Amino acid sequence: MKSRTKTKTRTLAAAGLCAAACLGAATVRARDPAADAQRQAGLEMYRAAVRPLLEKRCVRCHGGEKIKGEFDLTTRETLLAGGESGAAIDLKRPSESLVLALLRREEKPHMPPKGDPVDQETIGKLAVWIALGAPYDEAKPLADAP
Numbered sequence: 001m002k003s004r005t006k007t008k009t010r011t012l013a014a015a016g017l018c019a020a021a022c023l024g025a026a027t028v029r030a031r032d033p034a035a036d037a038q039r040q041a042g043l044e045m046y047r048a049a050v051r052p053l054l055e056k057r058c059v060r061c062h063g064g065e066k067i068k069g070e071f072d073l074t075t076r077e078t079l080l081a082g083g084e085s086g087a088a089i090d091l092k093r094p095s096e097s098l099v100l101a102l103l104r105r106e107e108k109p110h111m112p113p114k115g116d117p118v119d120q121e122t123i124g125k126l127a128v129w130i131a132l133g134a135p136y137d138e139a140k141p142l143a144d145a146p
């Protein structure tokens, strides 16, 4: 009787150890260093070039004062949801994103509709940001909802 209890205890201890180890492994996998580095690079690009562009040239018509073309780019969720023509960005084929074609004036409607076209260097940075998964800085919302 006594020895059986001991065996049971040992089995339970082993199961406990395994659970801890497996959970540990899952946590390590969730914090994939490559994904972390990619997100970090994307955030840096967002802060340096993308956010200033969106704030200066896009937000007033797309999520700030108004939402034109049913396209709100003030959050990652609404950006991914796209507008009346469908997806504005393509995370799987970033270079084929609609938003890049509109900014490069390869497709209509040209964006922004008025003023100087966005320079190629900034469009290139936007493309890199999309390729890095288009992360937003959640701690600093782009604009209040209209």
Ligand code: HEC
Pocket (backbone or CB within 6 Å): 053, 054, 057, 058, 059, 060, 061, 062, 068, 069, 070, 071, 082, 083, 084, 085, 086, 088, 098, 099, 102, 103, 109, 111, 112, 113, 114, 118
């Ligand atoms: C002066 C207002 C205005 C500004 C500024 C503006 N847009 Fe637009 N945008 C529009 C309008 C209006 C439409 C819808 C046009 C249409 O469907 O013919 C549109 C449509 C779009 C669409 C297509 C949405 C869809 O699904 O049909 C995208 C993508 C877009 N804009 C991106 C941008 C980006 C990026 C910027 C900043 C670089 C920008 N826009 C700046 C007015 C604006």
